[in-house]
Amino acid sequence: MGDGDEYLLKKCGLKFDPPSLVLAYVDMKTNKLRRRTMPLRDFHKNSKLEEFITELKSAKHGQFVKLIPRGQLVRLLTIVKDKLNGMSLEASLARNSELEKIDPEENLNKVDDETLQRKKLQMDALFEKNRKKPGDPGFEYDIEVDFENQVKIESSGWDSDGSDPEF
Amino acid sequence: MDGYKPQQLSTYALTLFNYKTEVNKQSVSVDFWDTAGQERFNNMHPSYYHQAHACVIVFDATRKITYKNLPDWLKELREYRPEIPCLCAANKIDADPNVTKRSFGFAKKHNMPFYYVSASEGTNVVKLFKDAIKAAVAYKNNPTDFMDEIMMELENFELETDKSKEDKEEVSDSGLDSPKSHTDDKPDS
Secondary structure, rough: OOHHHEEEEEEEEEEEEEEEEEEEEEOOOOOEEEEEEOOOOOOOOOOOOOEEEEEEEOOOHHHHHOOOHHHHHHHHHHHHHHOOOOOOOOHHHHHHHHHOOOOOOHHHHHHHHHHHHHHHHHHHHHHHHHHOOOOOOOOOOOOOOOOOOOOOEEEOOOOOOOOOOOO | OHHHHHHHHHHHOOEEEEEEEEEOEEEEEEEEOOOOOHHHHHHOOOHHHOOOOOOEEEOOOOOOHHHHHHHHHHHHHHHHHOOOOOEEEEEEOOHHHHHEEEEEEHHHHHHOEEOOOOOOOEEEEHHHHHHHHHHHHHHOOOOHHHHHHHHHHHHHOOOOHHHHHHHHEEEEEEOOOHHHHHHHHHHOO
């Protein structure tokens, strides 16, 4: 089967000098905890994350890079990039938390591309976490649940705040 | 639904799925048009509305702003397609099951069928799409929009050489998520 079954990712993090990804994972064949440091060669302050990730995944450590959830990988690389651009670690961590925060009132059609990307990655992570796809235990093709005829105990409150005359 | 053929034409920010099915023992070819991020431009390209026979308008039940944006998207739809059936769905009920106990007035106000769905877990997704296809076919067979009537006349004129019916359905996302993740899920299965 795929790499996902050979190794179980436990932790991932960063080293700054030189910029490297650090992974702790269990090798399922030997059941041993391993640690791997992967230098981020050719990563610059102007590197495009998407392209860089694609390259990383096809390079020497590719199968290990693939273990890292995309949202987390983007976060780690963004922190390195911020550092290369002279930002303090604290400032970068704060910036990254902000990028990942989902505000139910924020119109994401109006934010910049980086913000949208980061928030989408957060939402994708939830999608993947709850996702049932063909082959998964408990997968059903057609799940019908009638919520419409359930008694509604409350209004959503989203209709009545007077902020929109259309409602 | 094994017949979906996802086709990504990123240059045109367009994602199309074709799906063959039957409605009342009649074979139907459905084109699903995914919004593919176009909502970023604050409106959809007019080609999205061209000859669409149904619309699924979706909001994220965990994010109020997407619900609040529905009137604007509906308004745009109605400028192009005043009469086509429109179905409304509250997505992400997996993230907060309590939303299914809450009522949302928008769909009722505009006389739309309403669905609580989870694209992630699959809840009511097939139901929503089946209903949308049925509504699209019913509308296409009995259009109330002037242009559609003309189109139907022309089609009848071209006669029964082409047996399959082409229906187009627009999947509008109200905004903000990766619309792909909503619609790819089931259709790919």
